[in-house]
Amino acid sequence: MKKILVISSLLACFSAKAQLNIPEPSPSASFTQTLGFTKVKVDYARPSVKGREVFGKMIPYGDIWRTGASDCTTLSFNDELTIGGKKIAKGKYSLFTIPNIEQWTIILNTDTTLHGTGGYDEKKDVLRFTVKPEKAPRFYETFTIELSDIVKDNAMLYILWENTMVKFDLISSxxxxxxxxxxxxxxxxxxxxxxxxxxxAEYYYNQRMELDQANTWVAKAGMMEADNAYYPNLQAKILESQGKFAEAIPVAQKAVALAKKQNLTPIAQNWEKKIATWQQMTGVKSTTTDAHAGHDMSKDMGDMKMASTTQKPTLDPEVQASITKSLSNYYALKNALIADDGNTANVQAGELVKTISALSMTKLNAQQHTLFMGLSEKIKFDASHINETKDVKHQREHFNDLSNNVFALIKGLKANENPVYQQYCPMAKAYWLSDNATVKNPYYGKSMLTCGKVSETLK
Known part of the structure; x- marks a missing residue:
C-alpha cells in the first residue's frame, strides 16, 4: 500500500511538471471610471478576431451573446445610473447583448455568476433597450469595451469589435x-x-440651464464682492451664451478692468477682443468701464439695451435660407417630442445636423463666423445624440442644451424671419423654442402638455 502511494505521488508530480503555463486565449480585463459621484467598474474577457468573420458568423445574429468571452461581462456601480432612459439602482449586473444588422438589444441582468449564456434567465433582466450599430472608426482585432466622451458627469459606453461599434449613455445622478x-x-x-x-451660477452655466437665474446669482455675487474679476467674467460668459451681446459689453468691460488690476491677462485679452466684435455687431460704441466696488451695472444694462436698438442686419440669402431650414428642422424635432414620437425626433435631429453642417460659412462676415463656429458644434453635438436613439427620454436629456444653443444662434445672427418664442418648463427646468406663443411642452408631452410659459420673444 505504501508503494502504491509513493508511485501515485510521483506520477502526480511528473504530470504537474509536464503541463505548460499558457496565457488565456481571451485575456480578462477590468477598468474603473468615476462619473460625478459614481464609480463604474467593467469586468470582461477579450477574444480576438484571428481571421474569422465575427458578427453574423462566429456570433450569430439574433442570438443572445455574453458580450465577450469566458464568464459573463459585468457592469457594477455604487450609485444610481440612468441607462437606456431608465434609472437603475446601484449594484452589479451582467451585460448581455443580442446583435443584429439593424439594431442591437442591450440587456442588464441580475445574475452575475454565469459562464457564457448557459443558465441565462430573462426573468432576471432589469433592463432591455435597443441601439443602432455603427461602423467602427478602425478595425478592432481584440474585443474592447471602454467608457469615453465624459461630459457633464455622464459618459458613453462603447462596445467595439472587428468593424462594428455600439454605444449608449451612462448618466450619473x-x-x-x-x-x-x-x-x-x-x-x-x-x-x-x-x-x-x-x-x-457656474453650475447652471455649465449645464446650460436657467441662464437668467444663473445671471441673477452671479450678479448678486458681484455686488457682494465687487472687486472679484471672476464674477463679471462668468456673467459675461452667460450673457454671451444667450446671445445678449449688448448687455454683455459693460459686464465684459468690468471684467477687463478688474482683470488688469489683478494681472489676469488672459481674461482681459479675451474680453477686449470680443467687446470689439460685439460693438460692431450691435452698433453699441460707448459704454462705461467703471469697475469700482458698489458700481450699479443695472443702469449700464438699460443704456445698452437702448443703444442696441439698431437696424437689423441682413444675412446673405443663402445663409438665411440655411438658418430658416435649420429652425424648421428644430421645430419638427420639438413637435415630435411633444407627441412622444422618438422615431420622428430621431430623423429630424439627423436632418438638423445635415442642415447646420451644410451652411456656407464663406457667406458669413467675421463676427457672424465667430458666433456660428462657437455654437454650431454644440448644436451638432446634442442633435447627433438625439439622432443616435429612438428613446424619447434620452432624446429629451439633450433637448435643453440644443434649444439654448439654437436660440443663441438665431438671436446672435438676428436670423429669425418670424417671431421665435423661447418657452420655459419649471418642472423640467428647461427651455424650448416655438413659432407661436401657445405652450406645448416637449419635455412631458401629453402628460403635461400645457406646463410652461413664454420667457422671451424674438421679433
Missing part, C-alpha cells in the same frame, strides 16, 4: 444631487454667500 443642494442652501436656508452664488 450627480446633477440631481447638486441641484437639490443648491435649492436647499439658496432657496430654503436663504444662505447669503458670494461664493455660493458664484458656484451655483
Amino acid at each position: 450627480a446633477k440631481e444631487r447638486i441641484l437639490a443642494d443648491i435649492d436647499n442652501k439658496i432657496n430654503k436656508l436663504k444662505t447669503e454667500n458670494s461664493k455660493l452664488y458664484f458656484q451655483a
